[in-house]
Amino acid sequence: MADPRFFAKAGPFTLAELAHRCGAELAAGTDPAGVVVDVAPLDTAGPGQISFLDNKKYADAFSRSKAAACLLHPSMAGKAPAGMGLLLAPNPYRSYAQVAQLFYPQPVPEPWISPAAVVDPSAALGEGVRLEPGAVVGANARLGARCHIGPNAVIGAGVELGQDCMVGAGASLSHCIVGHRVNIYPGVRIGQDGFGFAMGPQGHLKVPQLGRVLIEDDVEIGANCTIDRGAGPDTVIGAGCKIDNLVQIGHNVQLGRGCVLVAQSGVSGSTRLGDLVAVGGQAGITGHLHIGAGARIGGQSGVMRDVAPGETVGGSPAVSMTQWLRQSAVLGQLTRKKGR
Numbered sequence: 001m002a003d004p005r006f007f008a009k010a011g012p013f014t015l016a017e018l019a020h021r022c023g024a025e026l027a028a029g030t031d032p033a034g035v036v037v038d039v040a041p042l043d044t045a046g047p048g049q050i051s052f053l054d055n056k057k058y059a060d061a062f063s064r065s066k067a068a069a070c071l072l073h074p075s076m077a078g079k080a081p082a083g084m085g086l087l088l089a090p091n092p093y094r095s096y097a098q099v100a101q102l103f104y105p106q107p108v109p110e111p112w113i114s115p116a117a118v119v120d121p122s123a124a125l126g127e128g129v130r131l132e133p134g135a136v137v138g139a140n141a142r143l144g145a146r147c148h149i150g151p152n153a154v155i156g157a158g159v160e161l162g163q164d165c166m167v168g169a170g171a172s173l174s175h176c177i178v179g180h181r182v183n184i185y186p187g188v189r190i191g192q193d194g195f196g197f198a199m200g201p202q203g204h205l206k207v208p209q210l211g212r213v214l215i216e217d218d219v220e221i222g223a224n225c226t227i228d229r230g231a232g233p234d235t236v237i238g239a240g241c242k243i244d245n246l247v248q249i250g251h252n253v254q255l256g257r258g259c260v261l262v263a264q265s266g267v268s269g270s271t272r273l274g275d276l277v278a279v280g281g282q283a284g285i286t287g288h289l290h291i292g293a294g295a296r297i298g299g300q301s302g303v304m305r306d307v308a309p310g311e312t313v314g315g316s317p318a319v320s321m322t323q324w325l326r327q328s329a330v331l332g333q334l335t336r337k338k339g340r
Contacts, residue, residue: 011103012037019087022098027086034085039100052096071095109148175229179217187224194228194251
């Protein structure tokens with residue numbers, strides 16, 4: 001059970017309500033009036049709690065679970081313990097996310113302007129904005145309705161945030177336009193100078209970075225990420241992108257819709273990612289490349305060439321995943337032979 005000091009719980013809900021809200025179907029014999037009061041993992045769930053099964057490796061835990069109900073794929077229904085309510089869904093994990101959001105909805109911040117916040121007189125604050133102690137809102141900045149700015153976060157001059165945005169503690173935003181429902185976690189840096197220099201033996205001359213960062217709707221940016229503003233063209237983060245902690249995005253980078261970048265990955269300047277690209281943890285993508293829509297970059301990969309739409313690559317330098325696995329297998333065989 002989630003710690004009530006940190007999480008406010010809604011409910012209870014009937015199984016019929018949950019099935020309707022998450023697009024699941026009740027299995028034959030499941031009581032639609034059955035009530036659940038919380039979500040829980042399979043191995044700890046008990047009476048009045050609902051869990052989910054999304055991976056066959058947990059089938060044994062499922063068969064022993066004491067959960068009152070479970071979300072699962074129809075193909076696994078035969079392994080259910082007697083008496084468990086079953087909600088059948090083609091994508092149980094997604095359905096579970098919808099159920100968990102019902103029990104633990106994103107809290108709406110209470111409107112409040114802390115006396116310790118600093119707001120420039122020319123800034124515009126939408127209805128229901130909340131500014132925590134130490135928050136700074138610069139000249140001509142605009143905050144949409146119900147934005148929540150955390151302690152010591154800085155919204156720079158001219159920055160615009162859409163409605164229902166959250167900016168975490170200590171984050172700083174400059175030179176950026178942000179859409180609606182964007183979550184920016186603590187320590188994020190957005191809009192700082194891109195790393196642009198005209199290099200030479202007489203010294204490295206800084207190139208003015210004259211672009212912006214454009215962040216579209218429904219984006220999440222994890223803690224301590226850095227997103228540089230463009231050098232002339234804008235840096236663009238497409239709608240629905242999910243960016244994990246400690247990700248670096250260079251100047252002029254453009255992410256399409258729904259890209260996922262996992263922790264400690266980095267994208268160098270002027271590279272473009274198509275829609276729904278997935279980048280694994282600690283992967284690095286060099287500059288001026290094009291990564292096609294739906295491509296997948298394996299963790300710790302070093303990408304030095306364009307990647308075709310839908311292609312999966314791994315290794316450093318990155319090659320097709322099939323080739324990388326073969327290379328790894330051959331290298332393993334060679335090292336084993338050498339050691340004999």
